[in-house]
Amino acid sequence: MQIPYNEELRPDTGLYNAKLGIWLFLASEVMLFGALFSAYIMLRTSNPYWFDIKTVLNIPLATLNTVLLITSSVTMVMSWVALKLKDLNKFKLYLGITLLCSFGFLIVKYFEYASKFEHGLFPSSSTSLACYFTMTGLHVLHVLGGVAVFLYLIGPGIKMWDSEPERFTNRIEVIGLYWHFVDLVWIFLFPALYLL
DSSP: OOOOOOSSOOTTTSSOHHHHHHHHHHHHHHHHHHHHHHHHHHHHHHOTTOOOGGGTSOHHHHHHHHHHHHHHHHHHHHHHHHHHTTOHHHHHHHHHHHHHHHHHHHHHHHHHHHHHHHTTOOGGGOHHHHHHHHHHHHHHHHHHHHHHHHHHHHTGGGGHHHHOHHHHHHHHHHHHHHHHHHHHHHHHHIIIIIIO
């Protein structure tokens, strides 16, 4: 049985199906990252030989990445609001800025990883580096997933605006919820790995 797409709020959930679906998906993502954070805490607190990775991490670059992701979250909301106001040009502008911030994050992460590899720091070097690369690497994959959807929605997917503007607006809201989750994960990763 296929669940139909709906634009109206369901009386039983108060949500349209896509929004309910993204909340269920994000609940599973919370469990995934929650397990990783729990494992990291357990490994860090129980290992007397824990290698302090703060000495090899670049805090200013990580801070720049934090600013980029927070900015992208704000522009993501603004792109959705622009659609609610029926302003497609502002939507393109704000989603374009979101994409630029996302690419900026990925570029900074590339240079961060490249620097570690140049200095012989790999996931196999220590448990702490394995945690760092696993957690940040999984986060990068989530950023790439968001970027792929953004590129589709600002590219060929934008045609839906002409025929089904409400449905298109709902899609932007759903990817926005996903993007806020990705940003929130970084807000926890940054202090856990770089500062504490």
